[in-house]
Amino acid sequence: MPTVEHVPAEVMQSTSSVPKLSCKNLWKVYGSNPKAWFQDEAARSDPAALAARMRESGLIPAAVNVSFDVAKGEIFVIMGLSGSGKSTVVRCLSRLVEPSHGEILLDGEDLLRKSARELIEIRRHKIGMVFQNFGLMPHLNVTENIAFPLRLQGMAERERRSRVEKVIALVGLEGREASYPHQLSGGQQQRIGIARSLATEPELWLLDEPFSALDPMIRRQMQDEFLHIQQKLRKSIVFITHDFLEALRIADRIMLMRDGQIVQIGRPVDLIINPADEYVAEFTRDVPLVRVLKAADVLVDAAPEGSDTLPEVDSETTIEDLLPMLAGRHDGLSVTRANQRIGYVTPASLIDALARRADLHGAAMRGTEETLAESAG
Numbered sequence: 001m002p003t004v005e006h007v008p009a010e011v012m013q014s015t016s017s018v019p020k021l022s023c024k025n026l027w028k029v030y031g032s033n034p035k036a037w038f039q040d041e042a043a044r045s046d047p048a049a050l051a052a053r054m055r056e057s058g059l060i061p062a063a064v065n066v067s068f069d070v071a072k073g074e075i076f077v078i079m080g081l082s083g084s085g086k087s088t089v090v091r092c093l094s095r096l097v098e099p100s101h102g103e104i105l106l107d108g109e110d111l112l113r114k115s116a117r118e119l120i121e122i123r124r125h126k127i128g129m130v131f132q133n134f135g136l137m138p139h140l141n142v143t144e145n146i147a148f149p150l151r152l153q154g155m156a157e158r159e160r161r162s163r164v165e166k167v168i169a170l171v172g173l174e175g176r177e178a179s180y181p182h183q184l185s186g187g188q189q190q191r192i193g194i195a196r197s198l199a200t201e202p203e204l205w206l207l208d209e210p211f212s213a214l215d216p217m218i219r220r221q222m223q224d225e226f227l228h229i230q231q232k233l234r235k236s237i238v239f240i241t242h243d244f245l246e247a248l249r250i251a252d253r254i255m256l257m258r259d260g261q262i263v264q265i266g267r268p269v270d271l272i273i274n275p276a277d278e279y280v281a282e283f284t285r286d287v288p289l290v291r292v293l294k295a296a297d298v299l300v301d302a303a304p305e306g307s308d309t310l311p312e313v314d315s316e317t318t319i320e321d322l323l324p325m326l327a328g329r330h331d332g333l334s335v336t337r338a339n340q341r342i343g344y345v346t347p348a349s350l351i352d353a354l355a356r357r358a359d360l361h362g363a364a365m366r367g368t369e370e371t372l373a374e375s376a377g
Contacts, residue, residue: 031059128202
């Protein structure tokens, strides 16, 4: 069973508890007459067994009983190895790929019940999409590429121009408005794709490995730009990646998939410190703890001497950033959330917390190695 964690408090505090997007019991099966397999309610009660029978019959279940919610303003990252089903799921969310069974609720309305005409309007106005392939039109310049979906909407020229100018500034393409795609770098071309999807002011943003084709330095710059945009716009985002370090930087929560099924859902730190199984532990084994753990994860309640005068740090500060702050400070730091003190961190408590969590992760990894050894034997 997948491990499901809560939506981060900072996301939910600024929004209602009603999810922006709710995916329920979603299946995508390739093959002959897949819908016939879902008529038996008893068979659906054991999705793994049902998927196995489908494979024995020559069908390909690419997404198996996938369920998750995305809160308003949340960055929800879907991960997995190639063939895990992550891209299939995100394409089902917009019905670019037609699901075989389940529900996809956007603001409580089931997208699977929408007509083709209704879907076109939803994609034009409510859902923005960015893919690894930039999909730019080579004969149009930056401004024209970004304005293209607005023209399809029939937006008046004056409003269209204003909207385009705003997103060009947002993604940092000022001065390149008249350039054509072949005159721009890969990172700049990706910025056009992002700006074009944002121009329609979507309520839900779907991004399928948008930075994977970029060089490492440009990729990190685009991640920074993405986070800067999200800080301003607070979109509800489903983001696909195979890179855990990328997910670590941007995700509020992560859903890890294997063979079309959910393995675990949780915050990045949850997947690393409390992996649901050996697959998750192996997937996250190379991630350094200091980049994952935050001040809130290593708190002590006992107030050190002189606690009233201690410097304050936010609860979301990473251990990597805390280390230089604690250098030479044996008395420690006061940790706050929303301007309220929630505890303290000292050099001793930090070392103790890292040691305990390293032991937990090490135990998970030893379990992985023993399983692999048994399989090899």
